[in-house]
Amino acid sequence: MLTSFFMAFSLYSRIPVPQTEWNEKSMRWCICFLPAVGAAIGAAQGLLYWLLAHLSVGAVFRGAALTALPVLLSGGIHLDGFLDTCDAIHSYGTREKRLEILKDPHVGAFAVIGGLVWFTLQLGVWSEAQNRTIVPLCITFALSRSLSAFSALVFPKAKKDGMLRQETDPAAKSSAAAMAAVSLLLASAMIYTGALPGAAAVLTAVLTLALYYRMAVTVFGGITGDLSGWFTQMCELVTGGTIVIAAAILR
Template structure:
């Protein structure tokens, strides 16, 4: 229970009781990270259902759908996305990029990339047909993205060896953690394909492409992963999944 509480306290704004961040509890915290996605997905599904009942227009629907994951996560992953964009846009050495990730100041590229990200994601939410099984597919997006992010965190080398991500991963039994997170991913993939082989498969393809980019980019540019890079991946993965669903829906409508 302490591990569950720590996961929600760290990666969400959902009120949690105070617990001691003991090594034993920290060692399992990332395994409960996907449950934060479950909570976000349930709120997102509730909004999609309410929007259908009240016939809410695409602009308001898209704005709230975009804000739900950011608000419930406290913006921690979007912060990592911005820091990573600053570092990538600097075109500096690997060491300098890692320093930029730790810099508390926000650069121009972070603001530009964040604005573009929110604009594109908002447009995608305005275009997606979030009803029926497609709504359930979209609900699973936050769960799958956090499962993949957690798996990368305990699988790929840590670029710095210190920081918040290292605090969570250092005391972990990595073999058991990987097993748990892989099971999360398998269940998510099975449910997505069971709901809709086309729409669910598109979401999986989008997530897969985000994983491929993240794996190559993190290794080449930073020599591993950090907490900020994990946030960058999570935001990119969720956008890629919604984008893939929108494209498939548009193709189905044309064909």
């Protein structure tokens, strides 16, 4: 299990961990530790917020720093999938054509547009972070990844091969149950720490998951690793935005 833990951090982040041997046995539980990567990113995010608050920096610089840190710590692996998916969704080609676009290393116009919009909105979210919302905001990183792992284990796959299938096939049922339990715990923590804004964020996370399923099955015939990255980034943005907006309404 410890090997799987280190594998998850090596694969889904740039956080330094001891190097381990990659094998099928270790890969079995690797995806189950994806929420732990999110928890580590959330903890680093909270620490940076605390540091910048004590330095009394402006909201824009604080928002920019808090937007950049998760991308740097994750190595952009989920953002890469988000950008590829933006291109594929807006190609309006056949299902096969869209799946080919996901594998294309080139960046299209819709990826650039989608990335700019995502960064702009995330900057807005983190510029509005406050002491009363920072904890649920940091939980979004773990919750989005637990739901992403759950969907990767349960939702139909678009392809019969690839890294996503390699990671999820060996222990799908037991891993899915574990991810469902972790997601419930994280949702409870978000509601406990965020009150009504936290509850609203949990609701939007579930709605985003449902829309993700519909989009993936309808447009691509199932999920892929890139689509999982798209969902992770969208879930972070939507839940964070919900917390900020709900907190502003209830202020």
